[in-house]
Amino acid sequence: MTVLAFDKTIKIQSSDGAQTQAPQARTSQVPAAPIAFSFRGVTRSFGDKTVLKGIDLDVPAGQFLAVIGKSGCGKSTLLRLLTGLDQPSSGDLIVNSDGEHGNRTRIMFQEPRLLPWNRVGRNVEVGLTGIAKGEEARAKSLGMLEEVGLADRANEWPSVLSGGQRQRVALARALVAHPFILALDEPLGALDALTRLEMQALLERIWQQQRFTAVLVTHDVSEAVTLADRVIVIEEGRIALDLDIPLPRPRRHGSAELARLEGLILERLLGKGG
Numbered sequence: 001m002t003v004l005a006f007d008k009t010i011k012i013q014s015s016d017g018a019q020t021q022a023p024q025a026r027t028s029q030v031p032a033a034p035i036a037f038s039f040r041g042v043t044r045s046f047g048d049k050t051v052l053k054g055i056d057l058d059v060p061a062g063q064f065l066a067v068i069g070k071s072g073c074g075k076s077t078l079l080r081l082l083t084g085l086d087q088p089s090s091g092d093l094i095v096n097s098d099g100e101h102g103n104r105t106r107i108m109f110q111e112p113r114l115l116p117w118n119r120v121g122r123n124v125e126v127g128l129t130g131i132a133k134g135e136e137a138r139a140k141s142l143g144m145l146e147e148v149g150l151a152d153r154a155n156e157w158p159s160v161l162s163g164g165q166r167q168r169v170a171l172a173r174a175l176v177a178h179p180f181i182l183a184l185d186e187p188l189g190a191l192d193a194l195t196r197l198e199m200q201a202l203l204e205r206i207w208q209q210q211r212f213t214a215v216l217v218t219h220d221v222s223e224a225v226t227l228a229d230r231v232i233v234i235e236e237g238r239i240a241l242d243l244d245i246p247l248p249r250p251r252r253h254g255s256a257e258l259a260r261l262e263g264l265i266l267e268r269l270l271g272k273g274g
């Protein structure tokens, strides 16, 4: 486990005065994977309120990153920037692509946001809009529903499913087109504790199969250390903590090592005094 101080980029002053930045080698065990995306000095202001005050972040392809921070600190804003739903006020955001998945990005929210007038299978096909249609889309949708354990519910209406099942449909819709990056904005926040644990295991299993880059916003520190390769804490618009979680998977809830890492993060979230 390595605790990294935040600013891991070298700022190079170019001759015309413009700042460019080059990634500096990380000191930790993170493998030298290609970068999925980079935030370079990214800020985002709303009126005179600056929410993100200079985010520098390089995320290797395939990494599972968790983002934690107090309510209103800018976590959803960060995901909206990453998925192209919003633009930075200043700084650069570079989203790379790979040959297999392109630079496709998907986002999943706390509410499943299914279309009530479409059956479950059609809801998953929405994730293939512009990518596949007809029989091909139906087959892909069914395949993905099978991955999330709902192949036998394809012809049901969303309204007859439980909250956990609806989120599984939303996950299938997000992943059916095999995105390069999956942004998750507190996707398990509304689920009961047991369903939440099941969903965590499902998410981890599918991530291990598909190897997309996952960016999970959560307020559950235990969930973050259980699922993520790396946890960042956002505080006052900046990354206040950048912590690797180099533990083998699957991880056991309540293990001493997870508890220790959780403690480190909570200490940061609750203030230096403790």
Ligand SMILES: Nc1ncnc2c1ncn2[C@@H]1O[C@H](COP(=O)(O)OP(=O)(O)O)[C@@H](O)[C@H]1O
Pocket: 046, 051, 069, 070, 071, 072, 073, 074, 075, 076, 077, 078
């Ligand atoms: N479109 C917007 N217009 C004005 N203020 C916004 C907008 N989006 C977010 N904010 C403000 O930015 C801050 C961070 O919001 P958000 O990213 O949703 O926080 P979090 O997801 O961490 O709870 C909040 O104070 C919020 O009110």
Ligand SMILES: [Mg+2]
Pocket: 075, 076, 077, 185
């Ligand atoms: Mg939010």
